[in-house]
Amino acid sequence: MESGTIKDHAELAADFNKDEARVDWHDETLWWIRQKRDKSIHQIPEWEALREMGSQIKNNVLANLDKYLLQFEANALANGVKIHWAADAKEHNQIVLSLLREQSLSRMVKSKSMLTEECGLNEYLEHNGIQVIDSDLGERIVQLAKEAPSHIVLPCIHKKKEEIGELFHQHLGTPKGNSDPQFLTDTARAHLREIFLTRKVALTGVNFAVAETGEIVVCTNEGNADMGANLADVHIASMGIEKIIPERRHLGVFLRLLTRSATGQPITTYSSHFKKPAEGKEMHIILVDNGRSEQLGREDFRNSLKCIRCGACMNTCPVYRRSGGHSYHSAIAGPIGSILAPNLDMKKYADLPFASTLCGSCTNVCPVKIDIHDQLYKWRQVIVKNGYAPETKKVAMKVMSWTLASPTAYHTAGKAARLLLKYAPFTVNNKLNLWYKHRDMPAPPEQSFGEWYKANRNKG
Amino acid sequence: MTVGLFIPCYVDQFYPGAAIATLQLLEKLGVKVVYPQNQTCCGQPMANSGFEHLTGGCNDLFIKNFAEFDYVVAPSGSCALHLKQHLHDESQPEVAAKLRTNIYELTSFLTDVLKVEELPARFPHKVGVHQSCHGQRGLHLSQMSELVAPGFSKPGRLLNMVKDIEIIPLNRIDECCGFGGTFCVAEEAVSVKMGVDRVADHLQHGAEYITGVDMSCLMHMEGILNREGSKVKVLHIAEILNGE
Numbered sequence: 001m002e003s004g005t006i007k008d009h010a011e012l013a014a015d016f017n018k019d020e021a022r023v024d025w026h027d028e029t030l031w032w033i034r035q036k037r038d039k040s041i042h043q044i045p046e047w048e049a050l051r052e053m054g055s056q057i058k059n060n061v062l063a064n065l066d067k068y069l070l071q072f073e074a075n076a077l078a079n080g081v082k083i084h085w086a087a088d089a090k091e092h093n094q095i096v097l098s099l100l101r102e103q104s105l106s107r108m109v110k111s112k113s114m115l116t117e118e119c120g121l122n123e124y125l126e127h128n129g130i131q132v133i134d135s136d137l138g139e140r141i142v143q144l145a146k147e148a149p150s151h152i153v154l155p156c157i158h159k160k161k162e163e164i165g166e167l168f169h170q171h172l173g174t175p176k177g178n179s180d181p182q183f184l185t186d187t188a189r190a191h192l193r194e195i196f197l198t199r200k201v202a203l204t205g206v207n208f209a210v211a212e213t214g215e216i217v218v219c220t221n222e223g224n225a226d227m228g229a230n231l232a233d234v235h236i237a238s239m240g241i242e243k244i245i246p247e248r249r250h251l252g253v254f255l256r257l258l259t260r261s262a263t264g265q266p267i268t269t270y271s272s273h274f275k276k277p278a279e280g281k282e283m284h285i286i287l288v289d290n291g292r293s294e295q296l297g298r299e300d301f302r303n304s305l306k307c308i309r310c311g312a313c314m315n316t317c318p319v320y321r322r323s324g325g326h327s328y329h330s331a332i333a334g335p336i337g338s339i340l341a342p343n344l345d346m347k348k349y350a351d352l353p354f355a356s357t358l359c360g361s362c363t364n365v366c367p368v369k370i371d372i373h374d375q376l377y378k379w380r381q382v383i384v385k386n387g388y389a390p391e392t393k394k395v396a397m398k399v400m401s402w403t404l405a406s407p408t409a410y411h412t413a414g415k416a417a418r419l420l421l422k423y424a425p426f427t428v429n430n431k432l433n434l435w436y437k438h439r440d441m442p443a444p445p446e447q448s449f450g451e452w453y454k455a456n457r458n459k460g
Numbered sequence: 461m462t463v464g465l466f467i468p469c470y471v472d473q474f475y476p477g478a479a480i481a482t483l484q485l486l487e488k489l490g491v492k493v494v495y496p497q498n499q500t501c502c503g504q505p506m507a508n509s510g511f512e513h514l515t516g517g518c519n520d521l522f523i524k525n526f527a528e529f530d531y532v533v534a535p536s537g538s539c540a541l542h543l544k545q546h547l548h549d550e551s552q553p554e555v556a557a558k559l560r561t562n563i564y565e566l567t568s569f570l571t572d573v574l575k576v577e578e579l580p581a582r583f584p585h586k587v588g589v590h591q592s593c594h595g596q597r598g599l600h601l602s603q604m605s606e607l608v609a610p611g612f613s614k615p616g617r618l619l620n621m622v623k624d625i626e627i628i629p630l631n632r633i634d635e636c637c638g639f640g641g642t643f644c645v646a647e648e649a650v651s652v653k654m655g656v657d658r659v660a661d662h663l664q665h666g667a668e669y670i671t672g673v674d675m676s677c678l679m680h681m682e683g684i685l686n687r688e689g690s691k692v693k694v695l696h697i698a699e700i701l702n703g704e
Binding site: 009010013014016017020023027031038041042044045047048316318319322323353354355356357358359360361363364365377380381383384385389393397398400401402404405406407410414417418434435437438439440441442444445447448449450452453454457458 | 467469471472473474475476477479480483495497498499500501503505506507508509510511512513514515516517518520521593594597598604605606607608609632634635636638639640641643644645646647648649650651652653654655656657679680682683684686687
């Protein structure tokens with residue numbers, strides 16, 4: 001939408017759509033996950049009540065976030081955990097670097113954390129001479145490909161197994177042409193095992209932080225967070241301040257919601273609780289704001305902070321499935337990314353709330369009932385009011401609203417359009433008309449309904 | 461009961477058949493229908509593009525044209541939803557509020573207000589039903605596949621009253637067609653791909669016609685069908701329900 005060298009969602013999506021077979025494959029893969037989700041939730045008759053409960057617990061958290069954060073901090077400190085507060089991405093990254101420098105270490109292993117993607121941690125550390133190895137298989141793959149994750153739960157969902165085989169051949173020395181998933185997974189496992197055994201600092205994300213106990217819960221299917229955190233001397237856990245839940249029993253709601261929504265599994269393979277450092281080891285938790293307080297202050301967009309990062313809105317989104325995660329040019333793609341990103345940089349992400357048909361499927365699958373599509377609509381209004389609409393669109397909308405506010409202008413314009421289509425179709429049916437590129441125009445009727453009505457029903 | 465008939469602007473200009481069928485169907489069911497001739501548009505094209513602040517003129521005009529009626533009926537889920545959510549008038553808020561309540565999309569007016577139980581229609585064809593998102597997820601015309609909740613369909617109930625009609629199954633029962641208002645040109649590539657995929661689902665199951673409550677989705681799918689040289693036609697649901 002904004003002109004310049006950076007491509008917007010529509011342009012990136014058009015690039016993605018140049019390979020239709022690949023779009024079909026991407027769409028069908030994610031739709032299969034949506035179907036797995038449907039199958040799994042239909043085994044729970046109380047599913048909608050569970051969503052409502054998840055939503056209400058999160059509403060409570062957001063309404064009392066200050067209180068719960070302080071309670072969490074006090075309990076974590078009492079458990080022997082070191083707490084750090086980071087106002088923004090930069091502070092977060094500096095804290096991680098200083099912890100590594102304290103240990104005189106230049107290597108770190110990291111399990112999946114979308115927050116560190118949001119903060120650009122890997123890049124920052126690499127600039128400072130630190131080697132970071134991602135241990136989540138999907139993240140390791142995109143790391144080897146020097147790409148960003150395209151999905152928050154399935155980071156390399158955009159990659160075909162043959163492409164992964166080639167990457168492994170280049171970086172891990174597997175035989176060329178071997179793309180057997182089991183073989184590649186075994187290779188990654190052996191490669192990562194060596195990393196886990198030799199890294200003294202491990203960083204993990206946080207799915208839930210329990211205020212009542214000061215513990216954090218990390219959910220993975222690969223056990224890589226556990227391997228990293230338990231083998232290292234120092235465990236750093238990075239979390240957004242919205243990850244708080246009040247009590248441990250609330251996990252009984254969220255752990256049921258999370259993975260059913262994400263992949264259709266009843267629960268993650270590993271739902272690991274980290275409460276205190278082991279004897280002789282250190283545990284650090286970094287609580288990161290990075291725009292969350294500002295979003296909390298935006299009444300219309302506040303409840304986007306309820307998100308538990310399941311990715312269901314991406315899997316169901318017909319636009320995401322056909323445009324790919326990278327078309328959102330933001331750490332978090334898809335519908336949820338499109339309502340979170342403009343809070344961080346309204347100009348840069350002005351295109352994202354428009355990358356939707358407002359079909360509403362995202363809102364319906366959201367396990368914590370975020371009104372995602374309504375927020376997309378509201379962001380559009382905010383973005384236009386802040387002056388981030390393209391000039392051509394501003395002019396077109398003014399002309400359109402003027403025409404539609406006047407019956408005479410409307411009737412004249414309508415008749416002109418129909419006559420043009422009928423007698424001079426070449427003025428409309430050409431490549432300047434984006435509708436016509438792949439779609440025929442409707443056949444112009446002799447009469448509008450209004451003209452028919454006047455002629456047949458209301459001759460006076 | 462007098463019903464004010466609201467015909468969406470693009471239906472007025474390009475699909476008068478859908479509007480005539482809506483009028484005739486309501487009259488056939490004994491309703492007194494008036495079509496205010498100075499109506500234009502609900503304002504949605506501006507609002508969904510982020511320019512809701514430019515819809516004041518459309519709102520004023522709509523209120524002027526329709527304030528007097530018991531009900532307003534529109535053969536469109538999308539326009540009805542927009543009006544239900546966004547019609548307002550600071551100088552007479554109660555008039556706008558009453559209109560927001562009294563505006564109905566056609567099929568829900570038939571099932572919920574007129575409580576239609578039978579129709580004299582016949583349509584001996586294989587028909588694919590497109591669930592337009594604003595009607596379905598916005599106005600709850602049909603149950604949504606994302607939820608764990610009992611199934612229902614207002615348009616489906618009405619179509620089942622039509623003699624000799626065969627409703628075909630679909631792989632994805634309520635996937636968006638990709639029209640999306642200005643999305644259809646702003647995001648041309650994705651919009652077209654969504655439309656191509658939606659149409660393919662109907663074709664694969666042998667549809668002779670694709671119908672729905674919103675002509676906008678159907679216009680988009682028709683554009684794709686015609687470009688592909690398909691013989692399959694689109695028809696607004698009113699034209700089937702009003703059939704012989």
